[in-house]
Amino acid sequence: MAVVSFQRSSQLFTDYVLGASGTVVPPASWTMGLSSVAVSAMVRNSIWSVTVSGTNINELGSTTASGYARQTIAKSIAQAGIDWGTSTFDNTLSTGGQSSTADQVTFGAFSGAPSPNGANSWVLTDGTVLNAGNPYFAGDTAATRTFANGDTEKVTATVKAG
Amino acid sequence: MPFYETIFETGDHSIAFYEDDEEASRAMGAHHDRAINGESGKAHSTPRNDLPSTVPDPDFPATRVTRALVYENHPADYGVGNEVEAKEAGAKLQAAVKELTNDSTINVHELANAVRELSSPLVVQRGNRHDSSYKMAEGRELELNFKAGA
Numbered sequence: 001m002a003v004v005s006f007q008r009s010s011q012l013f014t015d016y017v018l019g020a021s022g023t024v025v026p027p028a029s030w031t032m033g034l035s036s037v038a039v040s041a042m043v044r045n046s047i048w049s050v051t052v053s054g055t056n057i058n059e060l061g062s063t064t065a066s067g068y069a070r071q072t073i074a075k076s077i078a079q080a081g082i083d084w085g086t087s088t089f090d091n092t093l094s095t096g097g098q099s100s101t102a103d104q105v106t107f108g109a110f111s112g113a114p115s116p117n118g119a120n121s122w123v124l125t126d127g128t129v130l131n132a133g134n135p136y137f138a139g140d141t142a143a144t145r146t147f148a149n150g151d152t153e154k155v156t157a158t159v160k161a162g
Numbered sequence: 163m164p165f166y167e168t169i170f171e172t173g174d175h176s177i178a179f180y181e182d183d184e185e186a187s188r189a190m191g192a193h194h195d196r197a198i199n200g201e202s203g204k205a206h207s208t209p210r211n212d213l214p215s216t217v218p219d220p221d222f223p224a225t226r227v228t229r230a231l232v233y234e235n236h237p238a239d240y241g242v243g244n245e246v247e248a249k250e251a252g253a254k255l256q257a258a259v260k261e262l263t264n265d266s267t268i269n270v271h272e273l274a275n276a277v278r279e280l281s282s283p284l285v286v287q288r289g290n291r292h293d294s295s296y297k298m299a300e301g302r303e304l305e306l307n308f309k310a311g312a
Contacts (some may be wrong), residue, residue, distance in 0.1 A: 001217055022198055022246060027239040028281035040212055065179040067189045069165060070179070072295075073240040080287040106176040109168065109227075110205070111189035111201035122212070128236035140218035143207035150192025152176070154222060 001140040002039035006046060008134040010077030019160060027126035031133070032105050034060040034119040039140045045114075048131045048144040052116075057123060057138070061114035062130040066147070068114045070128050071105035073157075080122045090160070108152035119145040165233045166190075166304065170225040171197075173291030177236060183304055186230060190309035196224035228292050230304040235294035243283030254280055 015024035033048075035057050042055055047120035049056035053077050061068025074083035082103040117147060127133035145153055166186050169175045180186040191311035196203060203224035209215065262268050279286070284295055294300060 001213055025244065028244050029238055029283050031238060036208070038212060061179070067180055067185075069177045069179040069236060070238070074282055074284040074286075075278075076282070076286075081284050083284075091303040104174070105223045106170070106174050108176060108178060109189040109193035109203075110178075111185045112181060127242070128238050140210070140213060142213070142217045143209050145205040147205045147206055149189060150196055150203075150224070151193075152193060152224070153205060 001142070002140045003137065004039050004044065004046075005044050005137045006042075006135045007044050012136075026075060028080045029075050029126075029135075030073040030136070031125050031128060032073060032147075032157065033070045033123045033125050033130070034068070034107060034141075034153065034155075035121045035123050035138070036116045036118050038120040039138055042138060043103040046135060048123075048125070048133060048135060049139035050131045055130075057121075057131075057135060058083060058116060059130045060116055060119055060147075062116065064113075065130075066112045066114040067108050067110040068130075068147075069107075070125070070130070071107060071155075073102050073105065073124075095162070097160045099158060101156060101158040104154050104156045106152055106154050108147070110147040110149060110151045112149050114147055117146055119153065122157065124157055124159075164301070165236050167231040167233065167294060168227055168235065169229040169231070169245040169292050171228050172225050173185075173288075174225065175236070175295050181235075183232075186232075186304060187306070187308060190227045190230060190306065193224050194227045194306075194308055197226040203306070212233040225261065227306060227309070230306060231294055231298055231300035232302050232304055233296075233298060235298075237298040237300075238283045240286065242283075242297065244278075244281045246280045251277065251280060 015021040046055045052058045076083040078086045084100045087100040123138040124136045125133045
């Protein structure tokens with residue numbers, strides 16, 4: 001499955017981690033969204049947008065929610081709530097790095113078909129306004145999910161920073 | 163228009179946006195009924211041509227709904243922009259300095275972490291698994307009529 005790390009992730013490293021920036025800062029918490037766009041159509045500077053065009057990321061349920069909303073992941077590691085797991089290290093030169101897996105988040109239950117429908121990717125982002133905020137990284141869903149009344153979706157995000 | 167925190171029997175939770183209680187009850191009730199009947203909680207899945215057929219796509223069961231809390235705004239909007247009340251921040255800072263001081267020194271990263279936690283919308287530890295995961299106070303609790311007898 002394809003993954004992409006967006007510009008804001010690298011900027012957080014250069015400006016916040018290396019440079020202790022007071023303006024380029026991580027959010028109070030992370031949020032997780034679903035997109036109809038596959039990762040193969042995204043690029044490093046993709047943005048959330050209501051306009052389905054080019055490399056934009058378009059969010060599920062942004063016209064008709066039908067139970068869709070962004071889910072929250074705490075900005076902490078190995079605490080009691082939904083947050084990131086203890087990170088581990090892979091020393092492989094080409095593909096290695098430090099990785100962490102977040103606790104699983106649940107979407108729904110949906111009340112019917114959201115519009116747009118058909119999730120092809122999940123996106124780690126910030127804020128709760130649909131089609132807005134900074135995307136940090138994204139991964140493909142295992143299949144296209146078409147939601148209907150009573151459906152839920154579960155996403156477990158893993159990131160490896162190499 | 164409200165956001166609903168659905169708390170499942172397992173302690174999992176989700177935030178959903180519904181137009182009203184009727185829509186919320188319809189969605190949660192349908193999922194709850196699936197759980198009672200031992201059915202899947204997953205959406206219809208269409209295999210993707212752009213992914214290898216070996217990608218695992220496990221099914222998962224529906225889960226009974228235990229509680230639903232109603233918020234006027236998304237509860238993750240608490241602390242948005244990392245802004246909190248100055249008075250609250252001052253009190254937290256004083257308490258953290260007192261708590262983290264060791265032999266007249268203090269680790270600034272631990273102090274910063276204690277202050278930063280102020281703007282997190284999530285509670286660190288729930289009282290029990292059916293409590294809210296959010297610091298924002300809910301407006302009310304939805305009566306789950308579909309739970310009768312199940």
